[in-house]
Amino acid sequence: MFGYYLDLALRSLRRNKVLTGLMVLAIALGIGASMTTLTVLHVLSGNPIPGKSAQLYHVQIDPRDSFGYRPGMEPMDQVSWIDGMNLLHAQGAQQQALMTGGRVAIQPPRTTLDPFFEAARYTSAGFFPMFDVPFQYGRAWTAKDDQDRARLVVLSHVLNDKLFGGKNSVGKMLRLGGHDFLIIGVLGDWRPNPHFYDLNVQSYNEDEGVYMPLTTSQDAGFDHDGGTDCWGNGADGKDMTRNDHCAWLQFWVQLDTPAKATAYKQFLIRYSEEQKSLGRFQRPPNVRLRNVMQWLDYNQVVPSNVRLQTWLAFGLLLVCLVNTVGLMLAKFMRRQGELSVRRAMGASRRMLFTQLLVESGMVGLAGGIGGLLLALMGLWVVRHRPAEYASLAHLDPAMLLITFVLAIGASLLAGLLPAWRACHIAPASALKSQ
Amino acid sequence: MHFRHILSALGRHRIAVCLLVLEIAFSCAVVCNALFLIGTRLERMQRPTGVDERHIGQVHVRSVSATSPEAIMAQTRTDLAALRALPNVVNASIVNQTLFGHSFSASGVSLSDAPQAPTIHVTQYFGNAQLPDTLGLKLAGGRWFKLDEFVSDEQLEGEGATVPVIITRALAEHFFPGRSAVGKVIYAFGTNRIVGVVDRLVQPRDYGTAESYEYAMLFPVDLPYAQGTYLLRVKESEQRGEVIRSALHALKTDGPLRLVSPKDATTLEAARAKYYRNDRAMAWMLVGVCLLLLIVTAVGIVGLTSFWVAQRRRQIGIRRAIGATRGDILRYFQTENFLIATFGIALGMALAYGLNLLLMLHYELGHLPAWYFPVGAVTLWAISQIAVLGPALRASNVPPVVATRSV
Numbered sequence: 118m119f120g121y122y123l124d125l126a127l128r129s130l131r132r133n134k135v136l137t138g139l140m141v142l143a144i145a146l147g148i149g150a151s152m153t154t155l156t157v158l159h160v161l162s163g164n165p166i167p168g169k170s171a172q173l174y175h176v177q178i179d180p181r182d183s184f185g186y187r188p189g190m191e192p193m194d195q196v197s198w199i200d201g202m203n204l205l206h207a208q209g210a211q212q213q214a215l216m217t218g219g220r221v222a223i224q225p226p227r228t229t230l231d232p233f234f235e236a237a238r239y240t241s242a243g244f245f246p247m248f249d250v251p252f253q254y255g256r257a258w259t260a261k262d263d264q265d266r267a268r269l270v271v272l273s274h275v276l277n278d279k280l281f282g283g284k285n286s287v288g289k290m291l292r293l294g295g296h297d298f299l300i301i302g303v304l305g306d307w308r309p310n311p312h313f314y315d316l317n318v319q320s321y322n323e324d325e326g327v328y329m330p331l332t333t334s335q336d337a338g339f340d341h342d343g344g345t346d347c348w349g350n351g352a353d354g355k356d357m358t359r360n361d362h363c364a365w366l367q368f369w370v371q372l373d374t375p376a377k378a379t380a381y382k383q384f385l386i387r388y389s390e391e392q393k394s395l396g397r398f399q400r401p402p403n404v405r406l407r408n409v410m411q412w413l414d415y416n417q418v419v420p421s422n423v424r425l426q427t428w429l430a431f432g433l434l435l436v437c438l439v440n441t442v443g444l445m446l447a448k449f450m451r452r453q454g455e456l457s458v459r460r461a462m463g464a465s466r467r468m469l470f471t472q473l474l475v476e477s478g479m480v481g482l483a484g485g486i487g488g489l490l491l492a493l494m495g496l497w498v499v500r501h502r503p504a505e506y507a508s509l510a511h512l513d514p515a516m517l518l519i520t521f522v523l524a525i526g527a528s529l530l531a532g533l534l535p536a537w538r539a540c541h542i543a544p545a546s547a548l549k550s551q
Numbered sequence: 552m553h554f555r556h557i558l559s560a561l562g563r564h565r566i567a568v569c570l571l572v573l574e575i576a577f578s579c580a581v582v583c584n585a586l587f588l589i590g591t592r593l594e595r596m597q598r599p600t601g602v603d604e605r606h607i608g609q610v611h612v613r614s615v616s617a618t619s620p621e622a623i624m625a626q627t628r629t630d631l632a633a634l635r636a637l638p639n640v641v642n643a644s645i646v647n648q649t650l651f652g653h654s655f656s657a658s659g660v661s662l663s664d665a666p667q668a669p670t671i672h673v674t675q676y677f678g679n680a681q682l683p684d685t686l687g688l689k690l691a692g693g694r695w696f697k698l699d700e701f702v703s704d705e706q707l708e709g710e711g712a713t714v715p716v717i718i719t720r721a722l723a724e725h726f727f728p729g730r731s732a733v734g735k736v737i738y739a740f741g742t743n744r745i746v747g748v749v750d751r752l753v754q755p756r757d758y759g760t761a762e763s764y765e766y767a768m769l770f771p772v773d774l775p776y777a778q779g780t781y782l783l784r785v786k787e788s789e790q791r792g793e794v795i796r797s798a799l800h801a802l803k804t805d806g807p808l809r810l811v812s813p814k815d816a817t818t819l820e821a822a823r824a825k826y827y828r829n830d831r832a833m834a835w836m837l838v839g840v841c842l843l844l845l846i847v848t849a850v851g852i853v854g855l856t857s858f859w860v861a862q863r864r865r866q867i868g869i870r871r872a873i874g875a876t877r878g879d880i881l882r883y884f885q886t887e888n889f890l891i892a893t894f895g896i897a898l899g900m901a902l903a904y905g906l907n908l909l910l911m912l913h914y915e916l917g918h919l920p921a922w923y924f925p926v927g928a929v930t931l932w933a934i935s936q937i938a939v940l941g942p943a944l945r946a947s948n949v950p951p952v953v954a955t956r957s958v
Contacts (some may be wrong), residue, residue, distance in 0.1 A: 135857070138856075146843050224808075232809075234810060352846070422829060433847070436574055440847055443855050446566060499832075500833070
């Protein structure tokens with residue numbers, strides 16, 4: 118029966134090419150626009166570290182003085198050197214890492230390249246195991262290297278390609294900011310998007326080329342890059358490690374179970390109370406523990422532009438749907454004669470209804486294909502826009518599936534009312550008026 | 552032509568008419584709000600900075616290895632002299648943060664040195680004596696800094712410092728509404744007496760509320776190049792590219808090994824364009840969606856009217872046979888469409904207003920200006936009239952003889 122309906126639908130669609138074309142066009146436009154923006158939203162709000170995002174927590178404490186305090190206010194986003202080091206050495210979680218961003222001047226070993234700046238991550242050793250960072254060559258450094266302020270670096274594979282043509286550079290020396298560093302590792306392909314562990318630098322498409330121990334970076338006197346929040350009389354002094362009135366480091370911990378997370382939160386409260394009794398903190402304990410997705414959400418990482426565009430695209434889809442409902446109504450009502458004959462020959466209302474819905478579904482399928490082409494074109498345009506997230510806009514299989522589900526679902530929905538109307542005409546009067 | 556007849560005819564197609572009204576209403580609501588968003592974006596992108604943007608280039612230079620502060624300061628003076636000596640350069644200077652650049656430097660400022668005094672965060676520009684002239688700033692009151700007032704950044708941030716300050720007119724209005732700010736004291740770095748007020752200078756990046764965009768302070772600081780960016784003011788704006796190239800060359804050939812990359816050298820206009828690139832992308836996207844919406848609406852009108860024309864062929868033939876002219880038939884469909892569009896627009900206006908209220912809840916947006924409503928209405932009327940023209944002309948060409956034939 119379904120085959121017969123398909124055949125009928127094809128004949129009917131072919132009979133009225135203009136109307137069919139308009140319906141397909143309307144659905145294709147709606148689907149194309151909404152899929153383009155949905156894909157951008159999907160890519161941007163994606164999970165940067167799937168599988169582990171619920172176990173990784175960003176730590177916030179409030180070390181500020183009582184000036185400007187209001188109950189319920191958010192603690193600071195970052196931690197100061199002294200608090201970060203205290204928490205790091207307390208080893209309260211399974212894994213922990215204290216980190217900040219930076220920029221280092223690289224003097225390439227090949228003289229054909231001019232010196233250049235590269236984004237760097239200064240971090241304690243826990244970073245690599247905690248974020249499951251893959252290595253192409255060599256290894257990460259250890260907590261002992263952190264302690265020794267060892268002059269060593271790990272490179273991203275992009276930087277390794279640029280400097281050493283992609284060859285194994287482990288064991289070579291690299292001159293950074295006037296100091297020599299030993300290369301001990303090269304990362305594999307690792308580009309978490311968004312750049313969740315430090316949102317102070319660009320949120321998207323930012324990957325550091327150089328990783329070095331945090332202690333080493335301060336020993337070498339490298340400036341840090343990113344946000345610095347100071348309070349009280351904190352702004353002066355160039356040595357950030359002695360300044361306990363400025364927060365400029367991110368502290369991440371891994372806690373595998375909710376129970377451990379609760380226990381860690383208690384630990385942070387105890388720490389705050391202890392620091393308050395020592396006179397360093399003045400506010401009541403105010404701590405937050407947010408996992409990766411909560412942290413991204415709290416920071417509203419998805420640009421509000423993109424969210425707005427998505428709503429607009431759904432507005433467009435809605436108008437297209439209403440439009441399709443109207444056109445289908447016109448199309449089905451025009452075929453009163455044919456439908457009445459089928460009724461008179463014994464087809465039930467249900468059968469007519471199914472037949473008409475099959476026809477709507479076919480319009481949806483055609484609209485979906487058109488919409489897919491339009492979405493591919495739309496994404497191509499987005500990729501060529503100079504927005505910072507532009508190069509990420511690609512259609513993945515999940516979104517491809519959603520395109521067709523959305524297209525066929527939308528057209529079936531649009532077909533419901535017209536089909537219902539069309540199979541409720543009295544066959545006798547319709548036949549008589551012919 | 553009687554509206555009543557048309558209305559009663561429309562009553563026979565209630566569902567189709569409702570759909571068309573809804574479609575026009577939705578696109579009216581969305582297009583009005585989208586255009587409003589584009590308008591606010593464009594306005595934001597075109598805010599003046601108070602700086603002579605067309606004539607400014609900037610070069611960011613960094614040292615590769617550590618050198619003594621004295622050597623860096625000496626090198627800075629040599630660099631600036633070399634840059635000023637370049638052909639077509641009017642002036643050269645150094646500044647701690649560039650407009651539309653990456654960094655943003657700000658301090659808490661208050662009107663009293665009491666610890667509980669209310670504080671606002673204001674961005675601060677540090678620069679040498681040539682900075683105002685290089686930027687092309689205009690003085691609105693008071694005076695520029697005197698040469699003996701320039702200090703190092705350590706002295707500015709030192710204990711008990713009393714460095715003078717120049718503030719923007721907007722900041723002066725905020726602190727001293729209706730009074731002259733010159734001679735007054737603010738507390739940013741120790742005690743700072745206001746010696747001058749500039750007409751306009753803005754934050755390097757958007758930060759804080761919309762009015763604080765024009766709050767800025769200028770401090771007389773001789774910066775080393777390691778903490779700033781060189782600014783160049785050229786005679787003619789076409790010479791910017793050439794001047795930047797020769798500046799890069801001059802900085803590369805003189806002094807120690809430094810990072811002098813074309814990537815870090817740009818014109819202020821290019822920096823502005825880059826800073827607003829997301830806004831521009833957004834504006835184009837909105838324009839695209841609006842166009843699509845209007846096209847889809849027009850398609851819907853064409854489709855449904857064609858259906859009605861086909862359905863009423865016989866009636867049209869009868870009307871023609873009993874004396875209606877082609878113009879009458881044409882006008883009938885046009886009036887019918889006008890009525891439907893009017894219902895749609897009326898509903899659309901209400902929806903547009905509601906959508907605007909909804910957007911205001913989630914985004915920093917103002918009320919939809921009243922003139923959007925008539926403009927949106929006229930646009931949609933025009934589009935629906937154009938869309939109906941084709942089917943209506945086809946209807947007017949139905950010959951009267953149709954009336955005598957059975958279908």
